[in-house]
Amino acid sequence: MIFEISILAAAALTIVWLCLDRIHKQKRFHQEIQQVNELHHEALEADRKRHELLLDGLSDALFLVDQSGVVCYANIAARQMFAERNVVGQSPQAVFPDARFIEAIHQCEKTHQPMVQRLVLPQQLSPLGAKENRGVNAWLLDVAPLPPEAYPEAKLRVLLRDLTAEFQSEQVRKDFVANASHELRTPLAIIQGYLENLLEVGGLRDHQQAARFLSIMSKHTDRVSRIVEDMLVISRLESGEAAALSIEPFEFHSCVQDVLERLEHLIVSQQATVDFSKVQRGLMISGDRFYWTQVLFNLIENALKQNPRPGLKVVVTGMQQDKGIYLSVADDGIGIPSSHLPFVFKRFYRVDQNHTNSAIKGTGLGLSIVKRAVEAHGGNISVSSIPGRETKFSIELPTPQESMVATAGIAS
DSSP: OOHHHHHHHHHHHHHHHHHHHHHHHHHHHHHHHHHHHHHHHHHHHHHHHHHHHHHOOSSSSSEETTSSSSSEEOHHHHHHHHHOOTTTTTTTTOOOHHHHHHHHHHHHHHSSSSSSEEEEEEEGTTTTGOOOOOOSEEEEEEEOOOTTTTTTTEEEEEEEEEHHHHHHHHHHHHHHHHHHHHHHHHHHHHHHHHHHHHHSTTTTTTTHHHHHHHHHHHHHHHHHHHHHHHHHHHHHHTTGGOOOOOOEEHHHHOOOOOOEEEEEHHHHTOOOOOOEEEBBTBBBEOOOOHHHHHHHHHHHHHHHHOOOOOTOOEEEEEEEEETTEEEEEESSOOOTTTTTGGGGTTTTTTSSSOOOSSSSSOOOOOHHHHHHHHHHHOEEEEEEEEEETTTEEEEEEEEOTTTBBOOBBBBB
């Protein structure tokens, strides 16, 4: 009897031990499963952070749209674009202002194919909202589906790239080509017309009329040459050649004198006066003298040609100031209407208040060259005008370390 009880007790103990062992193994198994899950979760979280780090490194705005059709992720560029509000959790209709964005997203959802569009938007529909101040703006919209096995939480990615700078440059180039073609076509047509008259039978026998025709043709030939020369100067300034300017210190006063010598005939013929007594003797500018000669020549010539009446006074100023160098060219002519002031530096833009129909107009590139040349030297130029009293072009330049002013008095 005692033996049987011992056997039963041993069996019970064995069963208890087996149960405890099984429970221990199950507990250890669950712990291992939990550890594996935690490691997997940590790996997924680390992988997600690496992905977000990569996506945040993009300069383009990137959005992820989840299965319910709302934005579930936005990278740094996207968050900065919509800094005024949180776009995560919003529908694309609430995020993007133009219907073409939504159409592209719906088309991608329908076809499961990438959709790439170039959108040109008015200022009020820009994704930048109130921060947009560039007028018409352009964007590349790239929408593509995401593989569900790689992105279970998101079904689409929306990439938005700002193309406004490229768009505006392209528009400037197109306008430049169109305007240049128009400006060249007019004098060439005139030259061709007079040549046809001269080549007619007996066209050269009337020496007085032939001389008049040749004189007009010569003026328009000079105009074509000036347009081509000005276009080459602008091309050099915008092609990157401006970054390789021949920077050397030169005396501004002597540069003014050289320009006035070139314009002496026009100054005398118009009975004008150019006062440069406000240019400091010894004022040194560190820059490309060729382009500064262009700047002064165009500003003074522009004042003379816009005011052909006798007695015009032009004042040139150049001085060292605490914040840099200040230059200006002012005249007491009829002035520029305020409606024209925002556009005077645009290519081929002319006020043309004082030209008669028979006058040979300027190229319309002079002030554009001035602006480009000043900016290439790190300066700023502005214009102000009080009609009938004064028109002034003001230039502010930073003082380079190598620049120096030896003020030896004011030029008389």
